[in-house]
Amino acid sequence: MRILTQNLINNMSHYRLKTTYNTEGAYGSVDKQPIYAHHNLSCDYVTFYDERGEFIMTVPDTLDGNILDAINKLYAPWKDNQTLVEGVEHMTLEEQDKCGIK
Numbered sequence: 001m002r003i004l005t006q007n008l009i010n011n012m013s014h015y016r017l018k019t020t021y022n023t024e025g026a027y028g029s030v031d032k033q034p035i036y037a038h039h040n041l042s043c044d045y046v047t048f049y050d051e052r053g054e055f056i057m058t059v060p061d062t063l064d065g066n067i068l069d070a071i072n073k074l075y076a077p078w079k080d081n082q083t084l085v086e087g088v089e090h091m092t093l094e095e096q097d098k099c100g101i102k
Contacts, residue, residue, distance in 0.1 A: 015039035 017037045025031040036049040039061065048056040059066050077088045084090075096102045 013040065013042040015041070 015038075017039070018034055020032045020034055022030045023033050033051050035051070035056075036053070038047045038049070039045075040047070044060055044062045045058050046061045047058045050056055057067070059068050073085055073088050077084050079085055091099070093102070
């Protein structure tokens, strides 16, 4: 029965998966939140949804250097706490102003 149920959820060209991530809760506590992913293997895209089932983003899963690769670089940008990893650079003043983070 379990295999049959799993086949109904994930067929040959689609995977529907979930995991959790941590967010800050009240008074320094940690709240776990679900995140959902729909892998559409027919068109090579992964679509992410938040805990309410609302769209977050869609990413091509066969394209190197996609937005998730860029986010990972920006999340951990230092090689040795002094040198930026390849492909990461400091924002210009104009870019900071555009983002409202001067």
